[in-house]
Amino acid sequence: MIVELVSTGTELLLGQIINTNAPFLATRLNELGFSVIYQTTVGDNRDRMKLVLKTALERADLVITTGGLGPTQGDITKEVTASLLGKTMYLDEASAKQIEQYFATRRTCMPSNNLRQAMMPEGARIVENTCGTAPGVIIEDEATGKIIINLPGPPHECSAMFETSIVPYLSERFGFQGAIVSRVLRTYGLGESALEERIKHYILSQSNPTIALLARSGEIHVRITAQAASEPKALQMIHDLESQIRPLLGEHVFGIDEDTIEMSVGKLLLEKKLSAALAESCTGGLVTSRITDVPGSSRYLTGSIVCYSNTVKMEQVGVAEEILAEKGAVSRETAEGMAQGIREKFCAGVGIGITGIAGPDGATADKPVGLVYIAIDGPAGTNCYEHYFTGARTDIKNRTALAALSHLRHYLLTI
Amino acid sequence: MIVELVSTGTELLLGQIINTNAPFLATRLNELGFSVIYQTTVGDNRDRMKLVLKTALERADLVITTGGLGPTQGDITKEVTASLLGKTMYLDEASAKQIEQYFATRRTCMPSNNLRQAMMPEGARIVENTCGTAPGVIIEDEATGKIIINLPGPPHECSAMFETSIVPYLSERFGFQGAIVSRVLRTYGLGESALEERIKHYILSQSNPTIALLARSGEIHVRITAQAASEPKALQMIHDLESQIRPLLGEHVFGIDEDTIEMSVGKLLLEKKLSAALAESCTGGLVTSRITDVPGSSRYLTGSIVCYSNTVKMEQVGVAEEILAEKGAVSRETAEGMAQGIREKFCAGVGIGITGIAGPDGATADKPVGLVYIAIDGPAGTNCYEHYFTGARTDIKNRTALAALSHLRHYLLTI
Numbered sequence: 075m076i077v078e079l080v081s082t083g084t085e086l087l088l089g090q091i092i093n094t095n096a097p098f099l100a101t102r103l104n105e106l107g108f109s110v111i112y113q114t115t116v117g118d119n120r121d122r123m124k125l126v127l128k129t130a131l132e133r134a135d136l137v138i139t140t141g142g143l144g145p146t147q148g149d150i151t152k153e154v155t156a157s158l159l160g161k162t163m164y165l166d167e168a169s170a171k172q173i174e175q176y177f178a179t180r181r182t183c184m185p186s187n188n189l190r191q192a193m194m195p196e197g198a199r200i201v202e203n204t205c206g207t208a209p210g211v212i213i214e215d216e217a218t219g220k221i222i223i224n225l226p227g228p229p230h231e232c233s234a235m236f237e238t239s240i241v242p243y244l245s246e247r248f249g250f251q252g253a254i255v256s257r258v259l260r261t262y263g264l265g266e267s268a269l270e271e272r273i274k275h276y277i278l279s280q281s282n283p284t285i286a287l288l289a290r291s292g293e294i295h296v297r298i299t300a301q302a303a304s305e306p307k308a309l310q311m312i313h314d315l316e317s318q319i320r321p322l323l324g325e326h327v328f329g330i331d332e333d334t335i336e337m338s339v340g341k342l343l344l345e346k347k348l349s350a351a352l353a354e355s356c357t358g359g360l361v362t363s364r365i366t367d368v369p370g371s372s373r374y375l376t377g378s379i380v381c382y383s384n385t386v387k388m389e390q391v392g393v394a395e396e397i398l399a400e401k402g403a404v405s406r407e408t409a410e411g412m413a414q415g416i417r418e419k420f421c422a423g424v425g426i427g428i429t430g431i432a433g434p435d436g437a438t439a440d441k442p443v444g445l446v447y448i449a450i451d452g453p454a455g456t457n458c459y460e461h462y463f464t465g466a467r468t469d470i471k472n473r474t475a476l477a478a479l480s481h482l483r484h485y486l487l488t489i
Numbered sequence: 490m491i492v493e494l495v496s497t498g499t500e501l502l503l504g505q506i507i508n509t510n511a512p513f514l515a516t517r518l519n520e521l522g523f524s525v526i527y528q529t530t531v532g533d534n535r536d537r538m539k540l541v542l543k544t545a546l547e548r549a550d551l552v553i554t555t556g557g558l559g560p561t562q563g564d565i566t567k568e569v570t571a572s573l574l575g576k577t578m579y580l581d582e583a584s585a586k587q588i589e590q591y592f593a594t595r596r597t598c599m600p601s602n603n604l605r606q607a608m609m610p611e612g613a614r615i616v617e618n619t620c621g622t623a624p625g626v627i628i629e630d631e632a633t634g635k636i637i638i639n640l641p642g643p644p645h646e647c648s649a650m651f652e653t654s655i656v657p658y659l660s661e662r663f664g665f666q667g668a669i670v671s672r673v674l675r676t677y678g679l680g681e682s683a684l685e686e687r688i689k690h691y692i693l694s695q696s697n698p699t700i701a702l703l704a705r706s707g708e709i710h711v712r713i714t715a716q717a718a719s720e721p722k723a724l725q726m727i728h729d730l731e732s733q734i735r736p737l738l739g740e741h742v743f744g745i746d747e748d749t750i751e752m753s754v755g756k757l758l759l760e761k762k763l764s765a766a767l768a769e770s771c772t773g774g775l776v777t778s779r780i781t782d783v784p785g786s787s788r789y790l791t792g793s794i795v796c797y798s799n800t801v802k803m804e805q806v807g808v809a810e811e812i813l814a815e816k817g818a819v820s821r822e823t824a825e826g827m828a829q830g831i832r833e834k835f836c837a838g839v840g841i842g843i844t845g846i847a848g849p850d851g852a853t854a855d856k857p858v859g860l861v862y863i864a865i866d867g868p869a870g871t872n873c874y875e876h877y878f879t880g881a882r883t884d885i886k887n888r889t890a891l892a893a894l895s896h897l898r899h900y901l902l903t904i
Contacts, residue, residue: 083599084701085511085701085703085712087515088515088516088519089511089512089513089514089515089516089517089519089525090512090516090701090703090712091512091703091705092507092508093505093507093508096504097501097504097505097506097508099500099504100504100506101503101504101505102504104503110504113530115528119503126768144681144704145679145681145682145685145687146682146685146702147692147693148702151593179879180879181866181877183685185658185664185680185686186681187682187685187686188682190684205879205880212898216787221744223642228704230880230884265597266559266560266561267560267602267603269564270560270561270602271600271602277562278562286499286500286563287561287563288500288505288506288507289643290506297500297505300864306884319759322502347809352795357778357781357788358774358778358780358781358782358790359769359772359773359776359778359781359793359795360775360778362773362774363772363773363774363775363778363796363886365773366773366774366795366797366847366886367773367882367886369771369848369849369850369882370850371797372797372798375773375795375797376797376798376800376801377794377795377796377797377798378774378793378794378795379792379793379794379795379799379805380767380777380781380790380792380793380794381789381792382781382786382787382790382792383787383791383792385791386791386792386835390612390648390792390794390805390834390835397574405691412561414598420801420805426694432697433784434663434784435784435785451688462594462595462596463646464595464620465620467782467784468782469645471778471781471782473557473786488575488787
C-alpha cells in the first residue's frame with residue numbers, strides 16, 4: 075500500500091504556516107504498516123491542485139489530502155477532488171445540521187457561507203468532524219480501485235478525524251499490513267553527544283530495531299523502531315533492546331512515548347502523597363502552567379505565586395528583605411527563600427522557588443542573562459541548582475521550566 | 490534565482506519531527522525576491538542524499554540544506570555535499586576553538602565527538618553559529634557557478650544563522666532581486682467566515698497585493714503581500730490596501746506582523762500607567778506566563794496567584810467563602826471576586842480573575858467542560874465574560890488565555 079500525502083494551501087507553499095499534518099500522518103501511517111513514499115505541497119489553485127492529485131493517483135494507491143475544506147472561497151479541495159473523479163456536488167442535509175449544531179453549542183450565529191462545508195461529492199463517504207465544522211470525505215474510485223481521502227487542515231481536527239474514523243476505515247478496508255512499532259524513551263539531563271556515547275555500541279550495530287536520537291525542545295528522545303510480522307513480535311523486539319539500553323541511561327529516562335516530565339512529576343507527587351506550591355519569578359507562571367497541563371493536577375498542586383516584583387517576593391512569599399538587599403533578587407539565597415516561603419505559606423509538601431534573568435535586559439557584570447537559580451524545599455531539606463542558559467527570552471523560560479521540573483523529579487525520587 | 494530547499498533527516502521523512510525550517514526559509518527567501526520552487530525531504534542516507542542534492546543542483550541555482558551538521562554518526566550533510574562537489578574535508582582550527590568556547594560558557598565539558606562539527610569541506614566559507622555548536626557552510630561550485638549552503642537543523646540556530654550571515658551573503662553575491670513584501674494584520678474575536686464577509690470585496694478583486702486569511706492558534710491573520718520593483722513601492726501598495734480594509738476590521742486588529750496580543754496589552758498598560766495582577770485558576774499561570782514573555786513586562790506586571798484550590802482562592806486571593814459555597818468555584822461571582830481580590834492584595838491598577846473547567850473531568854449537569862469566566866476589575870469597574878470553549882485540556886487553556894488577553898486589551902482601550 076503506497077500512500078501519498080498532499081498538503082494543500084498557498085500558505086504552506088509560501089511558508090506562512092508550518093505543516094504539522096504531514097508528519098503526524100506519516101508517523102501514524104508508518105506505524106500502521108502503510109508506506110508514505112511521497113509528500114507534496116500545493117497551493118489553492120484549481121489547475122495545479124488537480125494536476126498534483128492526478129499524479130498522486132497514478133503513483134499511489136491511497137492519497138490523503140489535508141486542508142481546503144473550510145468555508146471560504148479559497149477552500150477548494152473537495153471540489154477539485156470531485157471534478158478529477160467526475161463526481162457532481164450536492165448539499166448534504168445531515169452535514170448541514172451538524173454544522174448548525176456546532177455553532178449552537180458555542181452559542182454563536184452561523185455565517186451562511188459555512189454551509190459550503192456541507193457540499194459533498196456524489197457517492198462519497200462523509201466523515202464527521204467532532205472538533206470543528208468541516209466534515210471529511212472518503213471517495214473510492216470505482217474505475218481504478220484507488221482512494222482519495224480529504225481531511226481538514228486544522229491539526230487537531232485532522233488528527234482527531236484520522237484516529238476516530240480513518241484508522242477504523244483503513245483496517246476494515248485493507249486488513250493488517252504488518253507491524254512497524256516505535257517506542258520513544260524521553261530523557262533529560264544528558265546532551266546528545268553524551269547520550270550517544272553511552273549507547274554507541276547499540277546505535278552502530280542497529281538494523282532492526284533501529285535507534286534514532288532526536289533533540290526536541292531541550293529533551294533528547296531515543297526512538298526504537300521495530301518491524302515484524304505481528305505487533306506483539308515487534309513489541310517484544312523493542313522490549314529486548316530497551317531492557318539492554320535502559321540501564322545505560324539510568325534516571326535520565328523520565329517517560330515513554332507521550333509521557334511528559336510534568337506527568338512524571340505528577341505521578342511521583344501522588345505516590346509520595348505530597349502537594350506542591352511554586353514561587354516563580356523569571357518563568358512567570360510557566361512551570362505551574364505546565365504542571366496544570368496534566369488532568370487531575372488539582373490533586374497535588376496547591377497553587378503558586380508569580381512574584382515578579384521584590385515587594386511581592388517579600389510580602390506575599392516571605393523572602394527576607396536583607397537577602398534581597400544583600401544577595402539580590404537573582405541569587406541562591408533568594409531562590410531558597412522563595413521555595414521555603416511558598417511551601418510554608420501554601421502548607422505544601424514541597425516548595426519550588428525559581429529566580430533568574432530571562433533577558434534581554436537585566437544582566438550585571440557578574441550575573442549574565444540566562445543565569446537561573448532553582449530551589450526545592452521539602453522533607454529532604456533544601457536543594458538549590460545554578461544554571462547558565464542561552465537563547466532568546468522565551469528559550470530561557472522554556473529551558474528553566476524543563477530544568478525545574480527535572481530537578482523536582484529527581485528530588486522526589488530521593489525521598 | 491531558483492532556490493531548492495532540501496530538508497535532511499530520517500526523522501523528518503518518518504514524521505517524527507516537524508519541519509519548521511522549510512517554511513521559515515521559504516517565507517524569508519520569497520520576501521527577498523528569491524523563488525523557492527522545490528522543497529524536498531531526504532533521510533540520513535549517503536546515496537539518497539547525494540542523489541537528491543545532485544538533482545537539486547541541476548534544477549536550481551541555489552540549494553539550501555538544513556540538518557545533519559551535528560556531532561553524531563548520523564550527521565552527514567557536509568560530508569555528502571563535499572563528496573558531491575569533489576572536495577576533501579579538513580579540521581578547521583578556528584571552528585574547533587569556537588565549539589570548545591561554547592561548552593566553556595555553559596561550564597560543561599565538551600564530548601570529543603563534538604569535534605566532528607569542525608570538519609569542513611576544502612574551499613568552503615565557514616559560517617559562525619552564534620546559538621549552537623555546529624558552524625554552517627557555503628560552497629560555491631566553480632564549474633557551474635551554483636551554490637550549496639548547509640545550515641544547522643535546530644530551528645533557532647537555522648534562523649539566526651540565516652538572518653545574521655546568509656542574508657548579507659546573498660545580497661552581496663546577487664544584489665537586489667525585486668521586492669515581495671508582506672504585512673500581517675493580526676486579529677482576534679471575529680471568526681474566519683465573519684472576517685471574510687467584511688472584506689470579501691477586496692479578497693475577490695485581489696491580484697497585487699494579494700490577501701490571504703490564515704487561522705492560527707485562535708487568531709485570524711490577514712496577510713497582505715505586494716510585489717513591486719522596489720521595497721518602498723511595495724510598502725506603499727500595502728499601505729494603500731491596508732488603509733481601506735483596516736476600518737472594516739476595527740478594534741479586532743491587535744497588532745501587525747510579529748506583534749502578539751500580550752505585547753499590545755503591555756503597551757496599553759504602560760500608556761495608561763496601570764499595573765496588572767492576575768488570579769488564575771483553570772489557566773494555571775499560562776496568562777501570566779504569556780504576559781511575561783514580553784521583555785520589560787516587570788514594569789507593569791506586579792504578580793499573580795495561581796489558585797487551584799478553594800483554600801487558596803479564599804485565604805490568598807480573598808474570595809468570600811459564601812460565594813464559593815453558593816455559586817461554586819466556576820461562576821461569574823467567583824471570577825469577579827478573584828479579580829477584585831487580587832487587584833487589592835497586589836495593589837495593582839487592574840485585576841484579572843479566571844476560573845473555568847479545563848477538563849476532561851470536573852463537568853456538572855449545568856456546567857460543561859470548557860465553561861470559563863474571565864473577570865476584569867479596574868478603574869472602569871468590574872466586567873465579566875462567559876465563554877464555552879471546546880477541545881482538549883490544553884486547547885481550552887490556550888483559548889482561555891487568548892480570550893483573557895483580548896478582554897484585558899478591550900477593557901484598557903475603554904479607559
